Amino acid sequence: MSTKIQGARERARGEITTAIKAEARRQLAAEGAARLSLRAVARELGLVSSALYRYFPSRDDLLTALITDAYDAVGAAAEEALAAAESMADSHFARWQAVSRAVREWALEHPHEYALIYGSPVPGYSAPQSTTGPAARVGLVLFAIVRDAHDSGALRRPPRSPTAPEPVLRDAEALIAGLGVRLPAAVAVELIAAWSQLSGLISFELFGQFTNVIEAREQFFAHAVDRLADQVGLGG
Amino acid sequence: MSTKIQGARERARGEITTAIKAEARRQLAAEGAARLSLRAVARELGLVSSALYRYFPSRDDLLTALITDAYDAVGAAAEEALAAAESMADSHFARWQAVSRAVREWALEHPHEYALIYGSPVPGYSAPQSTTGPAARVGLVLFAIVRDAHDSGALRRPPRSPTAPEPVLRDAEALIAGLGVRLPAAVAVELIAAWSQLSGLISFELFGQFTNVIEAREQFFAHAVDRLADQVGLGG
């Protein structure tokens, strides 16, 4: 990783690559993943379509790059929300609320990008390996909140909860071992469930399942988030 | 709505329409909504592509028809699971489990159709009005379970739950009034949240978010479902 001044060629390559991604993201936000067109991107950039293939070997690869970026963007939003809440010495419960709200707001502001990552996986069938890192960021933020609460003794064993079945607990143990955090496996299980349920709440709202059902969406979401916090043991 | 024997023409039209939908559903199941091609459907049916436009005015209309059918299919699966559980005099809690399991299994068996209705909405932006009826079926099944539990006094007020904010409760009241069921609004709120969270669990599993996280998926799901039941007041 030398820091030498790279030639004009490499620099141009980097700039064009990001320009392509920027324009593609614009079209994605405007029209959705299905209507994203390589030729239209090229046209907008004053290039001919075949030139794009010097930068992305296929349309799916471009989409994959956008997926990675989207994961990073939600992840960053969640991390910022957590940092802000921490700097204000908010309670762990309040941090949970702040991060949840941040994710929902990001989703409402970037519906097509959210759909790209948490809706149906568009390209092949499952996301390629390269996206798993960024994909974990939001989850890690939630983990951090609960871990801190646990470390400071603020974590309550949730009431009337039968513990998860043994194989599930072992999955959770493997996960927290890999992450290097100390946390009861039972809590990790509840956390994973809560995270997926959180995304269910957001997806339902975003994809219109709440039409004619819930109009006070923000307050509904806030209420559900409080209950999810309770579920993982963050006192409400 | 006369019951006279309709001419051979109308009959043929109905048969061809369902044949088109059947072939389209085959391609949807095999390749996903993005790869569903009108021309391929026509080819497979020994027709020329322009002929399909006599039956569906556009590709999106075909997809909409498939969406409606998919909603009906999950709805039917849920209803059957409930009927089976009722006929065995299962507890309300067990009925909740059975219906949840049925929805998950339908989703695993028809991933692309599930993605079509609960993943990102593919065609325009929100589903047309015609799909709202079938879309409600699964929700109605869950409502029926909780309503029966409430009527028979088996419903427990969930522990440590702050009630939902006033506007949310009023949304819920409007909904249960429209449905004609008697149920506390607070319970309806929890039920709606639980349903969206249930779909979040299924979506995460289906779309690969649990890769390298949870391997014992079925037991994890069962555990989460039990907790959701608890959340709506169905004793576990």
Added chain:
DNA sequence: CTTCTTCGAGAGCAGTGCTCTCACCGTTCT
């Protein structure tokens, strides 16, 4: 039997992803 409507075929348009070839030009080696 004639008229009217519906249907399928065929051609065609604009658009797509992607491949291949060819000229251009910055980089690198001699």
Added chain:
DNA sequence: AGAACGGTGAGAGCACTGCTCTCGAAGAAG
């Protein structure tokens, strides 16, 4: 400095898509 190399964009082209239009055949209605 000059020559070889390799990355780059343009252009043509292929196979495919959704969709429109026209036209002739065939069934329904009078």
